[in-house]
Amino acid sequence: MSKASKIEGELASLRERLEDWNYRYYVLDDPSVPDAEYDRSMRRLVELETAHPELLRADSPSQRVGAEPLSQFSQVRHELPMLSLDNAFSEEELRDFNRRVLERLKLEPDTALEFACEPKLDGIAVSLLYRDGVLERGATRGDGTTGEDITHNVRTVQSVPLRLRGSGYPPLLEVRGEIYMTKQGFETLNARARERGDKGFVNPRNAAAGTLRQLDARLTAQRPLQMCCYSVGLFEGGTLPERHSDILDLLHGWGLRINPESRVVNGVEACDTYYSELAQKRDGLPYDIDGIVYKVNDLALQKKLGFVSRAPRWAIARKFPAQEEMTRLLAVEFQVGRTGAITPVARLEPVFVGGVTVSNATLHNADEIERLGVRVGDTVVVRRAGDVIPQVVSVVADRRPEGAAEVAFPERCPVCGSAVEREPDEAVLRCMGGLVCAAQQKAAIRHFASRKAMDVDGLGDKLIEQLVDRGLVDNAAGLYALGRDDLVGLERMGEKSADNLLAALEQSKETTLERFIYALGIREVGEATARNLAHHFGSWEALAAAPEDKLLEVADVGPVVADHLRQFFDNADLMAVVGQLRERGVHWRDIEVVPQQELPLAGQTWVVTGSLEALGRSEAKAHLQALGAKVAGSVSSKTTRVVAGPGAGSKLGKARELDIEVIDEATLLEVLREHGIVP
Template sequence: MTGVTASPEQEVASLREQLEQWNYQYHVLDDPSVPDAEYDRAMRRLVDLETQHPDLLRPDSPSQRVGAQPLAGFTQVRHELPMLSLDNAFNADELRDFNRRLLDRLKLEPDTDLEFACEPKLDGIAVSLLYRDGTLERAATRGDGSTGEDITHNVRTIQSVPLRLRGSGYPSLLEVRGEIYLPKAGFEDINARARERGEKTFVNPRNAAAGTLRQLDARLTAQRPLQMCSYSVGLFEGGELPARQSDILDCLHRWGLRINSESRVVKGFAACDAYYEELAARRDALPYDIDGIVYKVNELALQEQLGFVSRAPRWAIARKFPAQEEITRLLAVEFQVGRTGAITPVARLEPVFVGGVTVSNATLHNSDEIERLGVKVGDSVIVRRAGDVIPQVVSVVLEQRPEDAADVMFPDTCPVCGSAVEREPDEAVLRCMGGLVCGAQQKAALRHFVSRRAMDIDGLGDKLIEQLVDQQLIDNAAGLYRLQRDQLVGLERMGEKSADKLLQALEKSRHTTLERFIFALGIREVGEATARNLARHFGSWEALSAASEEKLLEVPDVGPVVADHLRQFFDDAGLMGVVEQLRAGGVHWPDVEVPEADALPLNGQTWVVTGSLEAMGRNDAKAHLQALGAKVAGSVSAKTHCVVAGPGAGSKLAKAGELGIEVIDEAAFIALLAQHGVNP
């Protein structure tokens, strides 16, 4: 390693290089080159030298993976590029349909064999690693896709996560995305030690990994053998990446990151299906849990051409393995009432272990589903965790039906408030007509109203909402803004500090936006996108609430059903009374300026946004363009008027150059927005 005459600086540098190499061979290549004792001796020597010479200590030193002081809590991280989820296929036919949709959208012949990058879908926790100039700066959970939690202190302890990238050629800013998981052997070892100590064991490796990443003390995290496997790149600046998904993974591997050794590039649906069958046969023998296979179109240019739908890319899909199933007994059927009054039957089951968890409840969806299943109380039923997430009853074992099996009887009145129930002719759902008189609907409506994407009132969890409604302190959202400190302090688990924080959060939420307010009201079928379109189209609450169905139908994404739900809401004196109470309680927002379409400066133009933007996210840039009248497209064509290109722009920028289309950078884009009175 080092000679006897080496200076402390030289010896420390040599030890770090050697330890990093050993780490890489052991945790990334699965090819250890020295005994553990040799590694431990080198690590002890490095720690000794850094202790004697604190000026030599660096944050990316191998010695700094463990030992940070516990955190007080987790901070939130906003993903500049959202971490999208994937659509699922549950059988070969659905995968074949996915392949057909790709070929149709790309205008290719039906027998064309697309190239796919395939890899096992690890059953772990999706994370984002941000490297700046090759050094790990931040790690975050996926969260809701837009906002996650900062878990840097825990991720630094994972040996397969390089604190500094290897080699050269990586972008100056690189966001690596992957899955953190717990190998089966590590999971068994953790549970064995827990049983020896008489402690509660983990249900499955995924739960254990999730719990480990949420430890405030990184020293506890370091005791568990978590692994990280990289599967894609998000944001990047100051460099170029290859044009194929598989080649990007090869780059990540060269830079010191672990990728799945089972990954493969195949051509065509038949090869995709064969890969699935091969992995399914070896699933139980793998050293980690997988719940399916992920297929991605390998060419990034084709990915960009295919684009996205909702919160998922069109160019990728996860084919899930068949969910695990078990037989248990249906003990009873109870009925839950949701935010819109929908009454949902819930199966109460004899507890059964399915798919890694103990299931005692399962959804029965609605009366049509119960009729289709032919299920009765007392039946033996097959329970499946659909998509490995939601338990559901999938069939009845008729030969085991007892003589006293009883029909499932739907209620004649609401099981919560006793109000009348109705079923519309074109719906399978039974609904309570009690509206805000119904305690269940009140609670569900309040949970939606305070949620992050609505009014974003921190500190109002389910338990607190239950207490507020049950103790009749509030009966609708407007009541939140009349709460007093002494009322809150008297509630269970609500001290003076918590009460003060909640009142501050309520005060902060009084200033919102029109689109958030519309979404928070929980009008049937009105999601975030529709609420945004309504706000931009009408500009004010007064104009929106006075709009006829004909006027509502002029709004993008508003069809007859949504228009009808909106008008029903606006025509309901009780609901509009709650809105007036909210406004009287100080909830306010600025009106949205709505110029005539013909007067919008970018009306009739098609723009494209590509690359990463520093002053704003790409979604914000698109929103500003749309507000100025532009149509924002996902691909460059001869009809494109202009391209806004940030760092990391790839094939779209090249395409614009080929077609001679104007390209501007972010600074010029901001200047353009300022000319039209938009301050990003």
């Protein structure tokens, strides 16, 4: 045998051996050799590949160390959308889901369907594309349609096989799953950060997300990420098993990790039992979970049930309840927002709740403080559910210490010293400093540059703080007057970062009328109202000149919003900022105005009831009005449709009594998207 053949044979043997050890360690949790033996084999592999670079393969175990840093992430369009799941927050809502499934399948109400149950990992959804068994691409979920190419990062995750094991896999296979960080891995990562004097991450999910967004994969390789698969997306060639659970077993056989807590059960009662059992085990699991996913196990039934626009009808996620803890209120400070609203913020003795360490919580306003009866020094109950801002929900009265001080609201703005006022019928105290107030300047610029407004990539909070504090910018128009010399030298702002920001500002100049209206931050004008205004008037000039009675003709604009709009348009300083923005190149196309009677839902009356997760009732109402529908507050024989979310009460009962069509939020989203509205 030639020397070259011997080297190729040794390389093949080393790669096979190392991948087998990786599989046993990271996928099966069953290490078969000591670390020292693994390290010796890896060193030998790297030594041979370094000496013979022509024999290096992309799927070699040595290539998990990370490639050269990227300058940016490229976009990936998912050929099959990565849909989200509807949520259930109670046993009743889970049973409602089961009932809807049985009704759609025309099965008897007591039928015990087979469900695949899986822990809902608190991580980052990803897509892995394998071609002929070799990892070709990794991508984030993104918005479900378009994600980011993170191939260079997922290649470093040890539980992601670079080449599938065994045989029988199709020529093209897309695997979907969750990348997460274990609790132990998170603690180790943060301990190292503290040793370096860094702040660290707030929870394992944020750590995983931050790690996957590293442009330098060599940093990703140093962090303890895991991947657990939960489904198949694109699949070309071959056939899939007929049950979801069997598909997971097949993936596991090809070298992919699946969750060991997964289970197949029969009937909704068994689903509830599984929920209770996993809730008890939750704190002891080595990773964070925020609920359980239930899927109809039979793929033929899944196909019958189908999808709504953003979610499958055959799956639901039952979330764990909001988590609460007790802690002590150390102080109350006051923050000034974009519209001058002064918000009391509780400074707390740090407490771990809802998966994070909480040291601040909102107290909302003076009325809420009075309702709670809270004083500085009190022991309070803090609630945090999912990504919701922590809030103080109650006071533990029998633990109040002597000398607990009442909360005193400021008599002047804590930032600029201007007068403060509380308008009649409002709970909010406001700074009257307007554009003189640095806090309002910063908040207004932050809102203007946000993703749903002008979408200025790279303009973060710390940079905005510096720009305002140094007097470089005092309103949104000032952003477009910035030059390279203004930016270079700011903290964490080198020449390349400055050029990137200037390019992002230039790109943001081309926008839409509705985005521009929303970006201005006019009080009470959210995205949906901005869209209604844009489509009703068609141009900025027509909108700005509209008297109050014409503004009131716009769907979702009442007297309060109309008054805020007119105050904005009548303010010479604010309109001067708008003029500067346009002079500096911000532009959009005017919109062709469609008469009200020609709108797709004209003549229809809708009612929205219950809680809506994705939209919120006010936003849903605004979207429906933009399509020409009248949105009523009560159900009658004239009602066309009722949108019912969780907690819907008498209105839902009335709709059923009158045999009026009732739809859920997912179906509403489908209707909106059919008519060009993408919430």
